[in-house]
Amino acid sequence: MAASPAAAVEAPTKQDLEAMSAFRYQLRRFLRFSEEVTHTAGITPLQYQLMLHVQGIEGRDWATVGELAERLQAAPHGTVALVSRCESAGLVARKTSRSDRRQVEVHLTSRGERLLLRLATLHKSEMDAFGWAFKGGLEGA
Template sequence: MSNRPTPLAKADYEALSEFRYQLRRFLRFSEDAAQAEGLTPLQYQLLLHIKGYPGREWATVGELAQRLQTQQHGVVALVSRCEAAGLVERTASAADRRQVEVRLTPAGDTCLQRLAQLHHTELRSLTGGFQVANISAFNDRASS
């Protein structure tokens, strides 16, 4: 039995292309929406990852670095800019004083709510453009 992957069909390339196109459309929408709100795209993502962190309303710098797929020192600078803008606040962890918990301020929460609603609506409008059947066929072929 050969370990060579099954060659991709034209439909697979079309599905991947469509997926990348829809993903880029959404990301472009997100960038524009954040900038219209007076935020950078990274600031929006930071707010979203704080609010969306599983099980609690705060996140550590290390957790945010993981979510943003970046270095901790970059997240510290991003948090500092958001703190100066009144969007987040830092507090020392009660459980481990070496850790810093980053929370949204009421202004940050309000800003995030507006942007998240726009993103939610936009994402729903894009789901029809994703060729789920073709992508799942691609996944089936890739795993065999």
């Protein structure tokens, strides 16, 4: 959790403000790009992010709703609704876990996987173009 503004001891320098501004600008450009390409593909940016996070869990190709909620920084009930919309669109499927019947796994469908790979290729290319703005940020994410 981030420290409260009152807990900060040193005010940011002009150089810090310039760096923060440049980063926020590049981040907003990237998010706008993402909004445009996902809408062009017929899905929302959140649907893309959900599919990305389903495949982005280390060591497996599925995720739980709780994991997705954490990655999306969303409430679990909102994430359930998003999974339902993605399921209706044929992008994901829910499966009961074989190891724990109480747990539901969210998997990509073949359609969802094809769409994710197509959009992720575009996003990767755009991230590479921003290079410096994302350096170091992806390793620990």
